[in-house]
Amino acid sequence: MNKLSNEVWVFIEQRNGKAADVSFELLSKGHKLALNMGGVLKAVIIGDKVKEIAKETFKYGVSEALVVEHPGLLAYKTMPYSRIMNKLVNEAKPRIVLFGATIIGRDLAPRVASNTKSGLTADCTELKIESIKYLGKEFKDLLMQIRPAFGGNIIATIITPDNPTQIATVREGVMEKHLSTATKEIKITEIPYIPDPTDELVKIIEQHREESKINLKAASIIVSGGYGLGTRENFKLIYDLAHTIGGEVAGSRAAVDAGFIPPERQVGQTGVTVRPKLYIAIGISGAIQHRAGMQEANKIIAINNDPDAPIFGVSHYGIVGDAAEVIPNFIEAYKQKLK
């Protein structure tokens, strides 16, 4: 076997020339991984006029930015982007490639993994480097890809022991963004784009994008409801409480599946990861998949009629009772205290 690369790559996702937050979060994590395996961090940026974004990546510990620029690459399109990434990964065989688990990342990463025959693990909630023994063989500096699995009922550590490249996707908000203290010299390598007829097989006719008004990540108080609320009618209580105490409304995956709230408000491994000052979980049993997205909240209050619900295990305060009674009590008590 050839010597393995020591490079960690992060695909920098840009929309209309603006880099996605998740990319910087991944750079922060990628930098740590690179340090832990004695390697280097590289950023890959595809788009039109993206050198400013490339420069910004150096604040996060990047040693080299690979840039592919062309007016035809302004908006993300599966065919040219995957063709470019496939070629880059096949040639350099980086040890690790990270993508945001956004719609773009989930469109692109599988094509790259398929083409380069690499292992791909989706929606990781933790990534670390470890040297391990697997089936009697020693593996040095392998990427531990940790994710809730099986509908979020268990936690699995996935490895890619025998392939040169390990690819993982991570949801926005899961990793924390922080600037690197070491200042790196800016080294941007431009890679020419050679158009191909297959790039035009899917054409974008129109694009509509709105800045989301929902920003769970920035909310300091979140009131979150689960399937335990039972009905859409009862779920309105969540909105009432959030309105009273100045919080944002969120919910569990089951609440989204039941149609109680839109998917943009889902907290958990397959939703948003939040770290508010206060998280109130109501009628949420507390599956691993949900806890992965909220357990780092500063204070957690759980309200559930089942005293054995796992959610109490990660809570600071627990109220056993029926939401339909507890929430009105909460609202009234709050109004009395803060009138």
Add this chain to the structure above:
Amino acid sequence: MFNSIVLVKQVPDTANISGKVMKDDGTVNRSKLPAIFNHEDKVALELALRIKETYGGKVTAITMGPPRASDILRECLFMGADAVYLISDRKFAGADTLATSYVLSEAIKKIGNYDLIFAGRQAIDGDTAQVGPQTAEKLHIPQVTYVEEIISCQKDTVTIRKKIDGGYEIVEAAYPVLLTVLKDAADTRPFKAKRIMAYKNAKSLTDLEGMTEGNSLLYTDKLVHEYEEKNLFIPTFTMDELKLDPERCGVKGSPTKVFKIESVVLAGGNHIKIDATKTGIGNLIDQLMADHIFG
């Protein structure tokens, strides 16, 4: 006229996991879980059927899985699929998404003659959303993921509304193209009583072998022939039939391995119990005010 191939999957009903299906080591005993038709795949089939009804063509549904996955192929027939194939072999066991997409892409090549490939965005047991794009890559065809609506089919292109981060796009894709669809793209039709009557006895080779247990091979052959005559035979593709590379199938062909599985058992924990009364909650609010969370 447009021919579609729909990728469907039978999944354990992960939404309803109870203590009974957990093994002592904390892993899930899949065989104890009820198996269901992955809903987004059903929506994918619905879209394919609508295209057939509007423009003509043929709808073929395929699934890779254990023999009992033929259950959902019968359901595809009940909904209106023209042909179904079971892709099944012990050597496929333990496949990750890469190995699965290899097998599916080779099965699709064998079936051939397609304009559209449909799949659900993701299956609820893994939530990876990888198999669709990985299959498209192996077939060297484009893809449109997160499909919200198929607006129209033209002679050379299909016009689609797809979800993007923070909005949507209208795209035009040339055939052949693979589409992964979201659950809200369509309401699925109920099974047609007439089709249930016609296809409830459709059987795969393994189903028929089960019926002839203890009898001679000759008898199985005869049954297969009989079911083929009645158009009730569900063909099975095995590794050999698809002439696959064993190194790329199942566990061997899967670069990702499960190194460790933990089931985190959470007991009551050390939380402070608050009375559900107004007084109890009032005290909690005082505490949160003191912590500068409220007020």
